[in-house]
Amino acid sequence: MGVGCLFRRHACFNLLSCATTLESLSKLVQSLPRMIVTDEIGKQVEFSLEAAVSAQNNASLGVYDASAASSRKARVLAEDAFFHPSIMSISYSPIEHYLAIFMPFFAPVALLVLLAAGKELMRYIGGREQNMYHWLRSKTRYILPFRILRPHFRWHSY
Secondary structure, three states: OOHHHHHHHHHHHHHHHHHHHHHHHHHHHHHOOOOOOOHHHHHHHHHHHHHHHHHHHHHHHOOHHHHHHHHHHHHHHHHHHHOOHHHHHHHOOOHHHHHHHHHHHHHHHHHHHHHHHHHHHHHHHHHHHHHHHHHHHHHOOOOOOHHHHOOOOOOOOO
16 A cells, blocks of 8 residues: 555545534534534634545545645544533533532422412412401491301300
8 A cells, every 4th residue: 555545544534533523513512502602612613624625625636645634634623622621511411410409409498488478378368358358347337247247156065
């Protein structure tokens, strides 16, 4: 095998590796909608694609050493974009992770807030009933006796 053949194989391997890395990065970004892609990552992807196109053009022209160098640059840029620290920190923290961390803190507080809201609601409803009773009593004071409006049942034990 000649040197040109080795350059071609090396360029082909690097271009394939670059393509699969960029495809994996694309799938990762699409699967995590809350992920923020920085400009630095975008530029690395653009430069990687430009280097890959340059490697293909050099290979089609028969300049295999330049093609191998461009393909190596494309692969390195694609891997740098994929393994960027901002992507790595987001890709390993799914929403279930946040729930598992923060649930022990917020569950007791949420329970107490819901219980207090329920008590306030019951007090509000009870206050409305009491106000309605007094309003109705003031309107019907001289018409109906008090016992008809609010009868009192007394249980006697004999």
